[in-house]
Amino acid sequence: MKPEFPQSAAPLHGASTPARAAGTATTPASVENTGAERDALPLEPWEGPAILLVDLDAFxxxxxxxxxxxxxxxxxxxxxxxxxxxxxxxxxxxxxxxxxxxxxxxxxxxxxxxxxxxxxxxxxRYREMSNKIMDILRAETPHVQQVSIDEAFLDVTPTTVNREHPVAVARRIQVRVEELGVTCSIGVGTSKTIAKIASDMDKPRGLTVVYPGGERDFLAPLPVRTMSGIGAAAEEKLRTRGIRTLGQLADADLNMLVRLFGKNGRVMHLRANGGDDAPVEQDDIVKSVSNEMTFAVDLTERTDMEAAIATMAAKVGRRLRRKGLRGHTLSLRVKFNDLSVRSVQRQLPNPSDDELAYTPLLYRMVDEIWRPGMPLRLIGVGMSGFDEVAVVQESLFDVAEAAPTEDDVEPVIADARKRRGLIEATDLVKNRFGESAVRFGHELRNDENTTGSAAKNPADYK
CATH class of the missing domain: 3.40.1170.60 (MutS, DNA mismatch repair protein, domain I)
Structure with missing residues (x-):
């Protein structure tokens, strides 16, 4: 649940935005919506962790x-x-x-x-602007975790060396971002969960503060769906047990939640009570690199499908090389015209960033989740498993997990040195003249059959 207000109807700073979103009459005393007209007012002391979530407005x-x-x-x-x-x-x-x-x-x-x-x-242009804003955030603290092109967490916990109030930091960020010509809304709290929910309460140009000790009062009236990680299925399970608000979730029996949701039930209960020990990850570890294409006209022919797979595989390979990454786990994801989704993963014997080597394996993988004539709406290719030991991640989709076969899959070019030479040459040309400077025949086949849509995958913007 993410309340959205038009600029012309944005709530006044200091109004009871969080309470209104929760359907109650008054704002908890621990919640403050601060604007420029209140900058001169004294701030309550802040003790303990301080996390900001900076969310760029309609970026x-x-x-x-x-x-x-x-x-x-x-x-x-x-x-x-x-x-x-x-x-x-x-x-x-x-x-x-x-x-x-x-x-x-x-x-x-x-x-x-x-x-x-x-x-x-x-x-x-969006990437360029995002990078400028992230530079502003990193000038405030090294503890920055960018979660998408338009969102980032910051840890601005006061220390013995720097006692600046977290709200003062948030106000300064808003001013500096607005000087670039765009705006942001910020949530301030003692955890990532609180900061994220608070950032959604007052948009655009909002600044919602939940002081230490006020987390429970802030969360209690909000619908359970407000919390990240609680989707429609979890919401329905909770509803059947009479749990509709985060306050009711906080008071629920922990053992019952664990039976329903496993370890996630414990996390949900902790966060509903205002707790959350998830750190702001400074190093921003890349867990996967992927690319997908949605088609204006569904694909039914294998030649068109292989062309699309090769195009996506090349984009993933190029991003891997730019990040200096090689992965063990190759994945293929498809969406059919009825919007159902299937995916399949394979472990590679050696980590790779070479699409000319792994594309033929993708051609083989598609046979496990598609049959000729089945109309496809979307195809996606991804690479993960960047640690020394690759682990197949549990998928949110229906995954056909396949162990590697003993049969070798022949690369597009057998000679590894020739493959590398071709890849490096095309990368050099693209680096100098742009991504469209060199294009293979398979990239042109579906060139006019895309929807023009794009996602905010953070891996695509770094």
């Missing part, structure tokens, strides 16, 4: 409005084509007034707001 659309002054104050939608299975990546607050939301089918958004300005987006 893609805000950058477009920054770069196109004539678009400011008008509904702007960044996303795919309405007639090609496209989806909305980001909608400006002016478009949200009409009900347009992220991840909505573009056709629905077009119907709701036919006057909106549409653009496929300029992702190099």
């Amino acid at each position: 893609f659309a805000s950058v477009e409005q920054l770069d196109h002054p004539a678009w400011r104050g008008k509904p702007v939608v960044v996303g795919g084509d309405a007639d090609k299975h496209g989806v909305v990546s980001t909608a400006s607050y002016e478009a949200r007034v009409f009900g347009v939301r992220s991840a909505m089918p573009a056709s629905t958004a077009k119907r709701l707001c036919p006057q909106a300005i549409w653009t496929h987006g300029h992702f190099d």
Whole structure:
């Protein structure tokens, strides 16, 4: 649950936004929505951990409005084509007034707001702006964990050396970000869970503060779905047991929750009570690199499918090399026209960043989850397992796990030195002249059959 307010109807700073989102009449005394008009007021002392969640407001659309002054104050939608299975990546607050939301089918958004300005987006520009903002955050503290192109956690816990109040840090960040031409909303709390929920309470330009000791009062009236990690299925299980709010979840029997959800039940209970020991991960470890393509017209022919797989495999290989990574675990994910999803994983005998070596294996893997004539809406390729010992991650989807066969899969080019030479040569050309400077035939086959949509996968923007 993520309350969204249009700029023209944004709640006044100091209003009871968290309580209103929770459906109660008053704001807990521990919650403060602070704005410029309150900067001079004294702040309550802060003792203990202090975590910020900085969330850039309607980021893609805000950058477009920054770069196109004539678009400011008008509904702007960044996303795919309405007639090609496209989806909305980001909608400006002016478009949200009409009900347009992220991840909505573009056709629905077009119907709701036919006057909106549409653009496929300029992702190099978003990446550039995101990097500038992350530099601002890292100038405040080295303890920064970027979770997507437009979100990051910061640990600004006061120390004996630096006693600056966390709210003062948050206010300064908002000012510096706004000087770049976009805005952000910030949640301040004692944990990542609290900071994340607080950041969603007052948008845009919101600053919601939950002081130490006030976590339980802040969370209690909120619907369980407000908490990250509680999806529709978990919400329904909780509802059948009379648990609808985070306060009820906090009071629930822990053993019952563990029986229902396993170890996640313990985590849910801890967070509902205001606890959360998840650290802000400074090193921002990359766990996987992936790329996927959604098609305007469903694929049914194997030649088209292999062309798409080769294109995705090449993009993943290039990103791996740019990050200096080689992975053990290769994955293939497909979505059918009924929106069902299947995926399959394979362990590679040696870590790889060489798409010319692993693409033929992907061709073999597709036979485990697809049959000729079955219409495919999306294909994705991913690589993970960057540690010395690769471990297959449990998938959220229906995964057909296959052990490696004894049969060798012949690479596209048998000679490893020739493969590496070709890859390095194409990388050099792309580095100098852009990603479209060198393209293989398989990349052109589905070039006109994409939706123009894009996701906010953090791996795609670093």
